[in-house]
Amino acid sequence: MPDSLPARVVGRGVTTDVDTPWEHLLRADFSPVHQEQLIHGKAFALSIRGAVILHNFMPAEQKATLKQGGVAQPETELLVDRYRDEFTGWGAEMEEATEEPAAWNRNRFWQILLDTGARVTRTAAFADSWLDMALARNAALIDDASARRLVRDREIHLKGKLSRFTNERSLEIWSEAAGMRRIDYRWSTVQMLARDIVDGMGA
Template sequence: MVSNLTWIDHDSKARERTLRILSLFQEKESRDELGLGSVRDSFADQLFPGTSTIQTRLRYMLFVPWIYQALEEKRVPVESFAIQADKLERDLVQPLMDSDDQAGVFGKTAGKKLKRLPSSVYWAGLGVWGIRLTPFSQDEYHRRINEIYRRRDALKALEKDAKARGDDIDVEQRMAGLSWHPRLPAPPDSFPAKADFALSREEAEFIRDRIQVSCPNSLLSFLTLHCEPADTNAPWEPPDYGSFSDEHKELLTHARLFSETMHGAVLSYNIQLAQLRNHEDLVAKHRKSFSEWTASIPLDEIRSWSIKRLWELTVGHGHTITPQTRSFVQQWIEHIRKSPKALLSNAEALNLVKRREMKLKGTRSRFRNQRALEQWGGYSGVGKLVYRWPNVKVLLNDLYQGMNREEKC
């Protein structure tokens, strides 16, 4: 059964429920059994740069720099910088759990014992959106904090000398001494003792502006300016689609066709595993899904689809798409073009999927390793590729609510 995820509404309980559903289906999309992740992520990074499938709420894009900025202002030394940052992130769990909106809280179940901190999840996105100015990885930033302090001191000395001469240092020199964007809104006075996910209008405008400047040609940038929340399951379904640029429409068309065609390969994979397990109920369920897929695919579009253009749009955008991946995709599409209904009786098409998984997993292949087959949960990667759209919808909704929030006088 295909999952349905609708726009997060204003009610916190509804938002909580939707995020819980999202967490269940997220794994089904993100598990990359057939090595399609490089193509998927190339599309996703072009459409929605700075996002990921493990980001939950937009205000973490401010929580993280607020925590680090406070430590920098105190000039916490390198010996304890990472330790104190870790503690502050864990301490943030309870204030968020005490708020009215608990959906998407990191550590909601584990509390302060959470294994993955928000900073590690949002670090890349903070850089992509230009909120984080330091070019270092998170660990390197921790290790080089004393160097950052020294560079900042040197910059102040330069500014003092320049002022005495009646000159000024250039913007690049000034920006080089910053870890975070100079227009980063100040945290509320109550932070971090009290915290919630409601963006102020100032905060929302800051994030929107950062996206506009850093990712101006992305669909994400367009949506932050021109579109209201919509009840759709994929990024090519919004009612505002007609207002998208030709470039975005082309990218979305190729992303949609790639999702449609590769969904069949994943279903074939699951059917073959269910047959190996002699699990008749699972075989029947996956065959039903496969029949629904063959009945719904846009075959005319697929037959006229330019695969050459698919690779022009996806290769060379920060992800390595190997010749083997391209060959697998092209061969599978050719099988679909000939006869999608014959795919489950076509030995060549079945072996194409089987060989692909065996090549990727080696001795861990479920076709070779009985224990791996026994540990298979029955469903692997069966959600259609929607390129982080469920997560992006949550982030956009948070932004929309902030942009339309009336500020208190």
């Protein structure tokens, strides 16, 4: 698509090596439409990350309580500590965010997605519930009963009997890092393709 962000990046002939599109060197030159999308994309990626970490912290905590031959699993206890530290770090990121998440117009964000034809009703309900709590309490949510119930209910709704919260076998084979890669909206792929195209044009 000629008006897409990847097309604009390629058209400028400048390749980058940044983790997210909102860190791009030419962001200030992007169109108003893309600027708005990046503001919303960044706010969502940061705010929802806490739910992703909690989604891993809770089964790690649950797994740490299991016994194998009557012996506790210290490596899993270390995993619990790691995710607690990750959550604390996320809370600090929320506090330090350049574009204040509290000022984020979430209604506009969902409308942009709906305008693309995306079906987000159930996702929006979960995300809005999480974001309401995250913007109010962020780092304290790791021990918050309402936040834990929200994340637990979401997984059970999506996975049913295979949920790690209700199925011991699912908990045993859990990768211990489900969805932990930061949301970048496939930016790493865009950068790779843009670099190949720009390099090819200059060959």
